[in-house]
Amino acid sequence: xxxxxxxxxxxxxxxxxxxxxxxxxxxxxxxxxxxxxxxxxxxxxxxxxxxxxxxxxxxxxxxxxxxxxxxxxxxxxxxxxxxxxxxxxxxxxxxxxxxxxxxxxxxxxxxxxxxxxxxxxxxxxxxxxxxxxxxxxxxxxxxxxxxxxxxxxxxxxxxxxxxxxxxxxxxxxxxxxxxxxxxxxxxxxxxxxxxxxxxxxxxxxxxxxxxxxxxxxxxxxxxxxxxxxxxxxxxxxxxxxxxxxxxxxxxxxxxxxxxxxxxxxxxxxxxxxxxxxxxxxxxxxxxxxxxxxxxxxxxxxxxxxxxxxxxxxxxxxxxxxxx
Numbered sequence: 001x002x003x004x005x006x007x008x009x010x011x012x013x014x015x016x017x018x019x020x021x022x023x024x025x026x027x028x029x030x031x032x033x034x035x036x037x038x039x040x041x042x043x044x045x046x047x048x049x050x051x052x053x054x055x056x057x058x059x060x061x062x063x064x065x066x067x068x069x070x071x072x073x074x075x076x077x078x079x080x081x082x083x084x085x086x087x088x089x090x091x092x093x094x095x096x097x098x099x100x101x102x103x104x105x106x107x108x109x110x111x112x113x114x115x116x117x118x119x120x121x122x123x124x125x126x127x128x129x130x131x132x133x134x135x136x137x138x139x140x141x142x143x144x145x146x147x148x149x150x151x152x153x154x155x156x157x158x159x160x161x162x163x164x165x166x167x168x169x170x171x172x173x174x175x176x177x178x179x180x181x182x183x184x185x186x187x188x189x190x191x192x193x194x195x196x197x198x199x200x201x202x203x204x205x206x207x208x209x210x211x212x213x214x215x216x217x218x219x220x221x222x223x224x225x226x227x228x229x230x231x232x233x234x235x236x237x238x239x240x241x242x243x244x245x246x247x248x249x250x251x252x253x254x255x256x257x258x259x260x261x262x263x264x265x266x267x268x269x270x271x272x273x274x275x276x277x278x279x280x281x282x283x284x285x286x287x288x289x290x291x292x293x294x295x296x297x298x299x300x301x302x303x304x305x306x307x308x309x310x311x312x313x314x315x316x317x318x319x320x321x322x323x
Contacts, residue, residue: 033297040065040290047287065291069095072288095292098276105187105272106255109194113251116195117202118244122236124203125210140200147197151264154193158184158265185267193261198251205250209243242310249303257296 003015043062044050052060071077073094079085124132161183183189221231259274280289
C-alpha cells in the first residue's frame with residue numbers, strides 16, 4: 001500500500017523500515033535458491049563457486065551436470081545421440097526412471113487425495129455436520145504430526161497388509177502391489193501414503209473456497225428440480241473448481257517432494273527423485289543434485305504461479321477484487 005501524502009516523519013520512517021525488513025526476510029528465504037541455481041552450472045565437480053565463476057569466465061560454466069541427468073545409468077552414454085540413444089535413456093537412465101516414478105505416484109496420489117479431500121470438505125462445510133471441529137482436526141493431523149511418526153506407523157501397517165495372490169483384490173490391484181501381494185515395497189503403498197499427506201491441503205483449500213459459497217444457489221437448484229448429482233456438477237463444482245485445482249496442486253507438490261515416507265515404505269523399484277537425491281548425497285556426492293534442485297525449483301515456481309492465478313480467478317467468480 002502506498003504511503004499517504006499526509007504521513008508524519010515517524011510514519012514515513014517506519015514505512016521504509018518495514019520495507020527494508022520485508023526485503024531482508026525475503027532475501028533470507030530465497031538465499032539458498034539463489035546459491036543453488038548458479039552452482040548447478042559449475043564446470044567443476046565442486047559445490048562452491050570457482051574463481052572462473054566469480055570472474056564470469058565462460059569456461060567456468062557448463063551444462064555437464066544437466067547432461068549427467070540423462071547419462072547416469074545409460075549403457076552407452078558416449079554414443080551418438082540418435083533416436084535409439086534417447087529411447088535407451090528413457091528406459092535405463094537412473095534420473096529419468098526416478099522422475100517417471102515421481103510423476104506416476106504423484107498423479108495417482110493427487111487424484112486420490114483430491115477426490116477424498118473434496119468430499120470431506122463438502123461434508124465439513126455443512127452446518128448440520130456433527131463434531132465438525134473434531135473431524136477437521138483429525139483430517140488435517142498429517143500436517144501437524146511429524147512425518148517420521150506417520151512413516152513408521154505406515155511401515156508397520158503395510159508389513160501386514162497383504163492379499164492372497166489368487167484373490168479378487170490381487171487381480172485388480174496386482175500391478176500396484178509388491179511381488180508378495182503386500183502394500184510394503186509397492187507403488188500402491190506409496191500412493192496411499194502420499195494421498196494421506198496431501199488430503200489436508202485439499203481440505204483446507206476447498207473449505208476456504210466453500211466459506212464464500214452462496215448456499216442459496218443449492219436451494220435454488222433443488223427448487224428447479226435438479227437432483228443432488230446435477231446440483232453438484234452444474235452448480236457447486238464450477239464455483240469451487242479453482243479451490244479444488246489449488247488443493248490438487250498442493251497435494252501433487254507434497255507427493256513430489258516427499259522423501260521420509262518413501263525411505264520407510266518404498267522398495268528398490270520405487271525410486272523417486274527425492275529418494276535419488278538423498279542417495280546421491282549419501283553415496284556419491286555429485287553436483288548433478290544441484291541441477292535436479294534447480295529443475296524442481298523452477299517447477300515449483302510455475303505451480304505456485306498457477307495457484308495464484310486460480311486464486312484470482314476464484315475471487316473474480318465470487319465478485320471480489322483480486323489484490
